[in-house]
Amino acid sequence: MPVIRSALRRARLARRAVRYEALARYRAQPIRAGEVLYESFAGSGALCNPEAIFRELLAASDLPGLRHVWVLAAGAHEDPIVAEFRGDPRVRFVTRDSLPYLRAVSTAEYLVNNATFPHWFAKRPGQVYVNTWHGTPLKTMGNDMPDGGREGGNTLRNFLQADFLLSQNAFMTDTMYASAYRLRGQFAGRVIEEGYPRVDRQDLSAAEHDAVLARLESAGLRVRSRRVVLYAPTWHGDRFADPADDVAALLDRVERLQSLLGEGFAVLLKTHQILERYVSTTAGLAAVLVPSNLPTNLVLGVTDTLITDYSSIFFDFLATGRRIVFHVPDEEEYDAARGRYFGDDALPGPVTADVDDLARMVAAAPDDPRLRADVRDEWQRRFTPHGPGATRRVVDIVFRRDADGHRVRDLSAQEKPSILIHVGNLASNGITASALNLLRALPPERYDVSVAYTRTASRQQAHNAQQIPAHVRQFPRDGGMNGTKWRHVVRRRRYDLRDAAAHSAEPRQRALWDDEWRRCFGSASFDAVVDFSGYSPFWATLLLHSPEARRTIWLHNDMVAEVDRKVGDRRPLATSLPSIAALYPEYDQTVAVSPALASINSTRLPAEVLRGRPIRSALNLIDANRVRRLAAARPFENEPEPEGGRRPDWVRALERHDDAVWFVTVGRYTREKNQDLLVRAFAEVARTDPRVRLLVIGHGPLRDDLEALVDELGLGGIAFITGPLDNPFSVMRSADCFVLSSSYEGQPMVLLEAAVVGLPIISTDFASIRDALPDGMIHIVPSEVAALATGLRLFLEGRVTPSPLDTPTYNALALAQFEAVALGPRPSGSPAPSSTGAQEPTSRVVEIG
Known part of the structure; x- marks a missing residue:
């Protein structure tokens, strides 16, 4: 098996190397003028805003020279659009992540995407990137959501490479783009605030309305002569251990609602694209599931009532003026995990967690006050204010280069350094x-x-x-x-x-x-x-x-x-x-x-x-309030569950509050931190004072060596190599004295933290220790076992005491120093930047050490 795994790994690496080599060569090829590439939801189909823009461009008699490339995922080539344009010399299709895909993304003049390109994507000079995104957000986005800054990195990267971002309304521009993704002051492109092209697809003629119903019927959905109720919930992230559980719960809900409403209604389900891979294995879905390759806004055009939870789909549906009902069975859980920009009371429709109540709202008379028609009208004016024709207006701005009279916003102004x-x-x-x-x-x-x-x-x-x-x-x-x-x-x-x-x-x-x-x-x-x-x-x-x-x-x-x-x-x-x-x-x-x-x-x-x-x-800063807040917790509180679920022995010993005296140190288990010196010095003291205990908190390559040293010196039960802690401050607060035994350091952050916790501090002598803290706050001893042991005994005798750190004064000085060096005028003799931003040095080789 190891041989097979190794061979498979080498094969994967070889395939990746071939792809990167091909990508590099495609990126060196000329840009293909007039070629437009479209991608929706990572190739799920010809959908959303890109599909609307594509059809507008095809119909534009003044833009006849454009060539169109659709990106489809490997399982999406049954999309009806393939049959529709088979044989049309203007349109071709590529499979996402294939070599033709790499080439098309690297060489097309125009790139239109409603989500994000992969991490390897870098827009080339001469390319025009239009990121349409896929909805006005109700749920929080970007930095507004938990861990959104780290998780949203590829989205931010795509936005900052775009020449144009599409926005449905001013709220979307200001809340999502400018604020949540922090584009204000950094986005050099333009935001087209002219509404969403895909919403134009909802405005159906009688013939188009009938054609959509026919497509639904051909998919096995009985919709003729029935009022269509579309249930379109969003993806709930990791709420279920298995996403298939989510699909089963949705199907149960749809079936219950259909039974309550009766034959006069057709309850359909539109799942989030993340769930689409799971729906094919769920029995019973075929009778209610809207095909993923049918553009959602066409379905909205024939929908009588929309039911959703936190999905942005309802912003599109506002343009129809029809009823919207919010079904939120997990509201508290969702708000705690993700959050929303609007509470229940502000929404343009009734909010319920009960399926029976949901059925009553769907069947209610149009003038029923519970439907919040007045709020819905207000939201329609606010969030879909620009009316039909958004697709044409976007094409005017991007492809005809005519922005006159259109709403185009500039977020690039930098108001602060x-x-x-x-x-x-x-x-x-x-x-x-x-x-x-x-x-x-x-x-x-x-x-x-x-x-x-x-x-x-x-x-x-x-x-x-x-x-x-x-x-x-x-x-x-x-x-x-x-x-x-x-x-x-x-x-x-x-x-x-x-x-x-x-x-x-x-x-x-x-x-x-x-x-x-x-x-x-x-x-x-x-x-x-x-x-x-x-x-x-x-x-x-x-x-x-x-x-x-x-x-x-x-x-x-x-x-x-x-x-x-x-x-x-x-x-x-x-x-x-x-x-x-x-x-x-x-x-x-x-x-x-x-x-x-x-x-x-x-x-x-x-x-x-x-x-x-x-x-x-420039001195390091210290967040004293955070250190004190974390120090107030119980030791080991909220730390990851240990193997076996049993709290470590040292935690129980620390919480006994007996006459034990605890020394503590925090640092990586590496040679320069010299914790073996501390363990040996502690052993000298422990021979004559049974009260003493030692905690060595950290992580690193020498952990096994330190644990072996504890055993060798017979310190089991009184000296503990704890491993890493998310919150070492609560343990430090419960200890009595902090000890640093390093051979060399910069300005050790841990000394600032120990001072804030209020611990007496002992440190070995090294070159930069003298100004690590203000004078007199550290008892410094030679870097020898005997000298460090003497320092520990001096603490036990009451001769090493804590000194208060004036953190406001210290931090004001440290911040001023950072501002002076990082943001001050460029010093004389600074290297002059080249035209690319990099410097123009002569070749040099440096030897150190």
Whole structure:
């Protein structure tokens, strides 16, 4: 089996390599003038706004030279549109994710999509991208929904690459585009606020009305001479363990409603496209299910009553003036998990959770006050204000380039300085903690703030991304760079040779990086670009390809010591950090997190890296309110359930509140953190004082070694290697003294956190410890077992006490320092940006360590 799995993995990698090579070559081909590509719901069919625009263009006598390409998923080629246009030389079809698809997306002049292109998509110069989206939102979107910043990254990326976004009304523009997806101040395209093309499809002639009924009848749905009731709920995410359960529940509801309404009504079900893959296996659905390849707005045109929950479909149906009923059996659960922009009382129709009551609303007389006709009329004026003809107006603006007299909005005006901050991979470490504190401290009324990071499946990243303030725009990078295999071989070879300048000195490499910037950030531009992590060669290079900005890169540690740091027999940073240091001259400023650390790096880094420019300093910030709030919880409260469901022994011991004295430390289990020194010093103290206990909180490669050391020294039951905690502060608050045993650090965030919790602090002596906190707050001892043991005994004797940290004064100073270095004027001697945004250095190789 391992051999088979390995072979399958190699085959997948080979197929992916072929696809990326083909994509790179297609992206080098000329743009095909007059070619229009359409995609709806990832190829589910010829549907929604793209379908309406397609038909308008086909009928436009003044646009005869256009050629049309429809994207259909592998299982969607039975769509009636294929038969309808078979033999038409103007129209062809490609299968999504096929090589012809890659070519069409890469070379079509016009791209029309109602959702998003895949993560590899990067609009090329000369292409015109129209993102129509697929509805005015009732449910929250983007940054307004839980974890929306991270989960909505590809949507934001697509929006920022678009030339035009379609909007049904001003609410959609302001609430979804400008606010929820944070496009205000960053979207360089235009928002066409002329209504939705797909709504035009609802306005049916008598012949068209009859044709839609005929299509429904041909699908096995009995609709002739009956009042059509369309039930169209939205997707409920992970509400059910198995989405098939959702389909079964919907079918039960439809059957119950049909039995209550009787033969005069035809209750039909339109499922969300995410559920369509499950419907074919559910018995009984064929008699009620609207075919997925029948455009929904055609069905709305023959519908008497619409029933929905949180779907945007009802905004379209408002244009008909007919009744809308909201059926919300899971309202509290949905609002808690997702949220809505409007409450029940504001909606343009009655709201009920009961199927019997639902039937009464459907059958009620038109003038029944429970139907809220007056509210429905008001909503019609507000949300579908522009009347029929939206398709023609959109075609005028995009294809005829005639915007005169049309509603076209510009969101690009930047009213405050914009900052992009690369925050690393959001692992639970000091850099992430300090980055999150900085994001919370930057006033949203003064700054437009964005963060960038490479998205991973890490639980730590997901947890920490949820801590990013909601006003901060998130750019989670998915996928890899485009470009031919050979160009990436060259890129990696330059990296191995530590030739940092190649990214901008060689035109093909520069084009590769410029393209990646556009793929990740679209049209976004920033006044300041900050590599706050400073540990990723990829990001340190990519940020140099931003449009012109003040660029700074942070030093969180003694970088020469980091180069020499070992994990086992490896030096994991021996190649990457010299490559990053070689880029320092291309940044406007290098910034250390304390004056002492600035001095250390100024002394130790090679002269060709610094080029005579001083390293500035900006202290880390501390979110004292958050630390205190989390510290107030019970130890281990809300932590992931341990294996076996049993709380760890140390938690129960900590909660006994006996005469035990608890020392605690927090940090990665790595060699430079030197926790083995602390464990040995603790063992010396424990020999003579049975009250003492030790908690070593963290994660990392040396966990097994530390646990073995605890066993070797006979410390079982009094010294605990806890592993990582989402909330270490509650444990710190319950302990008595904080101890740091590192060989070197930058400005340790954990010391600021310990001071806020109110703990006495003992630390070993290292180069940057002296200004880690204000004078006198740390009891510093030599980095030796005996000296650290003496420090622990001094605490037990009452001679090491806590000192209060004036956090408002400290944070005001730290924020002012950040603003000065990240947003101040570019210092004299800064590298001049090239026309692409990257610098023009000469080739150089740097050796460090």
